[in-house]
Amino acid sequence: MTFCFLSAATAQKAIVVKFDALQKILETKSDQIQVINFWATWCAPCVKELPLLEKLNAQKDLNTKITLINLDYADKLDKVNEFMARKNIQSVVLLLDDIDYNSWIDKVDKSWGGAIPATLIINPRTGKRKFVEKELKEGELENLIAELK
Amino acid sequence: MAVLTSGSPLRYEIGDAVADFKLKNVDGKMVALSDYTAAKGAIIIFDCNTCPYSRAYNDRIISLNKKYSEKGFPVIAINPNDPQMSPGDSYEENVSRAKEKKYDFPYLMDESQVVARSFGATNTPHVFVLQKNGSDFKVAYIGTIDNNSRDASSASKKYVEDAVDALIAGQPVSTKTTKAIGCGIKWKNS
Numbered sequence: 001m002t003f004c005f006l007s008a009a010t011a012q013k014a015i016v017v018k019f020d021a022l023q024k025i026l027e028t029k030s031d032q033i034q035v036i037n038f039w040a041t042w043c044a045p046c047v048k049e050l051p052l053l054e055k056l057n058a059q060k061d062l063n064t065k066i067t068l069i070n071l072d073y074a075d076k077l078d079k080v081n082e083f084m085a086r087k088n089i090q091s092v093v094l095l096l097d098d099i100d101y102n103s104w105i106d107k108v109d110k111s112w113g114g115a116i117p118a119t120l121i122i123n124p125r126t127g128k129r130k131f132v133e134k135e136l137k138e139g140e141l142e143n144l145i146a147e148l149k
Numbered sequence: 150m151a152v153l154t155s156g157s158p159l160r161y162e163i164g165d166a167v168a169d170f171k172l173k174n175v176d177g178k179m180v181a182l183s184d185y186t187a188a189k190g191a192i193i194i195f196d197c198n199t200c201p202y203s204r205a206y207n208d209r210i211i212s213l214n215k216k217y218s219e220k221g222f223p224v225i226a227i228n229p230n231d232p233q234m235s236p237g238d239s240y241e242e243n244v245s246r247a248k249e250k251k252y253d254f255p256y257l258m259d260e261s262q263v264v265a266r267s268f269g270a271t272n273t274p275h276v277f278v279l280q281k282n283g284s285d286f287k288v289a290y291i292g293t294i295d296n297n298s299r300d301a302s303s304a305s306k307k308y309v310e311d312a313v314d315a316l317i318a319g320q321p322v323s324t325k326t327t328k329a330i331g332c333g334i335k336w337k338n339s
Contacts, residue, residue: 042201043332071330073299100296100306105328113271114293115333133271134333 011085014093016074019104021094025067026108026122032065033145034122038108040071041083045135046117050087052136057091064145066091071116073099123148160269161277163325166285170264172227172257173240175247180225180255182286189221190316191286192309193277195270196226196256198246199237200332203273205298207250210274213294213309214254222278222313224254229265230273234335265334272331278312278322289316292327 025034037053039046050068057066068089072080074097084093098104105114109131112118121130121144130144161167171181185191194210196203214224230238240258247256259265268277269291278290290312295304312322 038330045333075299099299099303101298101329102293102296102327105330112328114328114330115272116330117333 009088009090011088012090012093014070014077014080014084014095016077016095016097019096019098019107022069022096022104023107026120028124030065030124032063032124033148034120034124035064035066035141035145036069036108036120036122037066038069038071038116038118038120040116041076041080042072043116049117049136050089052138052141054089054091056141062145068093070095073097121145121148159267161267161288161291163288163291166282166287167277167279168267170267172259172264174255174257175240175244175252180257182225183284185223185281187221188223188281190278190280190289190313192217192222192224192313193268193279194224194226195229195259195265195268195273195275195277195334197228197230197235197238197273197332197335198242199230199235200273202298202329202331206274206294209294209301211250211252216310217313218254220313220317222316226252226254226256227259227264228256228273229259229262229270230335231262231337233337238335262334262337270334272329272333275331275334276309278309278316280316289322290325292324293329293331296327298329 025036028034053066056064068091070080070093074095077095080095101114105112109120111131112133115133117135118133119136128148130148169181169183171179174180192213210224228238228243232239243256243258276292276294277288279286280289292308294309296306297304308324308327315322
């Protein structure tokens with residue numbers, strides 16, 4: 001038992017999905033505020049802002065659900081999992097294996113040009129949403145969530 | 150300069166005539182859009198040396214120029230990234246990329262980023278197919294090269310080729326805009 005308490009929580013492993021899995025999150029009726037972040041291991045500003053999302057994920061009292069949508073190619077799954085283990089990522093990570101990007105980008109947000117990092121925050125109860133197509137600054141997520149409450 | 154960057158930027162839309170630009174090429178000479186007096190149009194590609202998508206599309210960009218420059222639609226590649234933010238996108242790196250890949254088209258440095266801003270480019274690679282109309286170059290297609298960045302042979306929709314083929318045939322372009330996941334342009338710190 002002691003071992004369990006001393007060991008850090010194991011990192012998540014990425015789950016490979018198609019767009020319909022993301023669509024479900026976009027349309028969820030959950031009471032939780034949904035924070036959906038689009039990132040890739042090769043994207044330096046994405047990697048830089050991950051700790052801000054991880055910090056939010058650790059605050060269970062916020063009633064906020066973080067989903068990290070990874071956009072590395074599906075044949076890089078091992079690389080993504082190694083990265084997540086190294087950074088000890090605790091948030092849910094979905095590797096979106098849907099290469100026909102043009103078919104789904106507008107369904108996430110019409111204003112999205114396709115650059116990452118990008119973050120979508122949805123309050124499912126009110127349907128209100130915020131979309132940010134740039135690197136998040138410290139405290140910005142919290143402010144955006146507060147604006148949606 | 151701050152005026153240019155704040156709020157929602159003015160950007161070219163389909164049908165807009167683009168302003169002439171003049172930028173430094175990898176051979177040290179200046180290249181202007183208005184130099185292309187005999188062209189029927191141009192394939193403007195905002196591209197860089199560092200983005201994995203740019204690397205994935207590199208050979209396809211070279212092929213586009215081979216296929217279409219003699220048909221009047223040459224490729225003009227422009228690197229809009231700020232070398233301060235992205236050291237791999239300096240002028241010297243552009244020169245060595247062009248040499249290594251034997252570019253037979255200009256690879257221009259958009260040092261002030263004014264050209265990328267005016268086009269409304271957001272990613273690399275980001276394509277704008279232009280059609281010449283009198284002395285104007287008008288935007289006929291904006292978006293991505295095809296629908297499979299990972300594997301050229303698996304691409305089922307070749308948006309840029311379809312657009313240029315249509316223009317050459319005097320037909321309307323069927324898909325005028327597309328989007329793709331890409332590396333955001335590395336803007337100067339504003």
